[in-house]
Amino acid sequence: MNNKNLSFIIPIIIIILILIGNPFYIVEEGKQAIITQFGQPIGNPITLSGLHLKIPFIQKITYFEKRILEWDGYPSEIPTKDKRYIWIDTTARWKIVDALKFFKSVANERGAHAILDGIIDAAVRDAVTAQDSFEVVRSSNRLRKLIEKEKIGQEDEFINEGVLATIKMGREKIREEIVKKAKSDLGPRYGIELIDVRIKRVNYIEKVRQNVYERMIAERKRAAEQYRSEGRGIRAEVEGKTEKELKEILSLAYKESQEIKGNADAQAAKIYADAYSKDSEFFSFLKTLETYSATVDKNTTIILTTEGEYFKYLTDISP
């Protein structure tokens, strides 16, 4: 009977205790907790995960994150040293390292965000306003070195004076400065550790962006015009070359052919002269006779007299 009673009584007591005021609490992995008694924190924060004990009814448990948490600021417009407005969006990682301080100073994550908003925004502003806009964009003088070595920029319509400026800080250094400043401003009093701040987005403000677009369009148009005129130039050049070569080829051929003909004429003249000079009288006799038969045809009327050599026998028989 005793055993039976016990096996009933013990679970019932446990159930009652659980229902009325749980003396156990669980701290999950990635979480931490502080115990409060009538609103006042008691003892050290519990950072070990697992099952823990507390005094029922009196003590209450408040949980906090132990993991790395995100902070995402509102993008802000910040004027730079060269009087350009840029639009900067930062993100940060932080965690609660001292839950007790955290609880006392900011109470919860929302409170922490408010603190971080102020501190990070100020740090970003301080760091960025002291710099020229291109310092926030580029991290090194890589492009400048490339230009100096003439590796880029020759056919690049987009390289302009902004690139030529040497960077003193650069984006990464500015970021490190922001982190340093924010960390020192934050201090240990909130129990918050700022792990890092990163520049997520940098852009021109809308109005400036339109100007940049217009500049880009103008540059492209100029480039297009350059290509077109280059095309026309090449065409003219090739046309000229064609014309020149045509003339060259044809005139050379003319020259050569005239030379050949002239040589032949000369040679022929020499052949004739050599031969005919043996008896020029006889040659003119033959040639003259030839021209007679060549010039007289059936339309020719010939009037001859009997006094000539040819018909002299017609009237006079004596030889």
Next chain:
Amino acid sequence: MDFQQKSPEEIIRSLKNKFNFNNSKKTTLPLIIGILVVISILKGAFYTIQPSEVGVILRFGKVVKTTSPGLHFKLPFGIEKAIPVPVEKVYTSEFGFRTRTSGVKSVYSQKSYDDESLMLTGDLNVLDLEWIVQFKIQDPFMALFNVRNVDKTIRDISESVLRRIVGNHAFNEVLTTKRIDINNQAQKEMQDILDSYEIGIQIVKLKLQDVNPPEQVKPAFNEVNQAKQEREKLKNQAWEVYNQKIPQAKGEALKRVKEAEGYALEKINIAQGDTKRFLLLYAEYAQAKEITLRRLYLEKMQDTLTHAGKKYILDPKEKGILPLLKLENEQ
């Protein structure tokens, strides 16, 4: 662990024996309740880990072990909790665009993600970049318990890193030659930063997708491409004419030279023929000059007069005949 070896029926039977239950109708209701309780206990006591997952087991919120794929037992009543973590799965984060339904023909969201995709290049121009980051969980414990919002952290770091790198390159480089370099550099840098958070995530791939000039600048960009085409066209046209005319001219030139050569041959041959003939004749003429002259003269006259149209032979002693002749001047 004994539970595992016994079937539910055996457990019920042993319970019945313990509490002296019998099969009378009075005990039917408690029996049903008992069975339901046992089932619910069993339901909470078993869990399955899929082949691509790892199970992280928490006892009272504390990680006690990890389990491999299969059916496992855990303590019920929330004492033990099993979190299945897909360690094989490759997650994809999209930047500057969103895939609505993927497939052979993926549908992309029409919404514009300009804030995400517009960035400044090193030469202070604006570029519209779309990219993806693929990652998987390398360490389930780290991924679960070191960083709260893993996905957001990856997105933030990806944007930050890619912007930094693009900010260090020229507009044209990002658009053309440096894409692969940027992929690799960004992936490595992202991994380094994430490792510093001990986030337990491995970046599998970071890849630039569409890289474009901003929408407003695009027409001007196309104009440049068009102008480039135009330049090539003009160039090609001019060379076409060149290629058409020059070989023809070369042919003509050759023809001209050959013709001249022909002329030369002809001229010389004729000269040689003529002179040969003359010399042969001359050789004979030299032997009998008078007779040959006369013969040649008469032969030629005969030939000439035969071919003449009208012939008049006049005797100068007979005067007055001349006017009678009607000389027709034809044409």
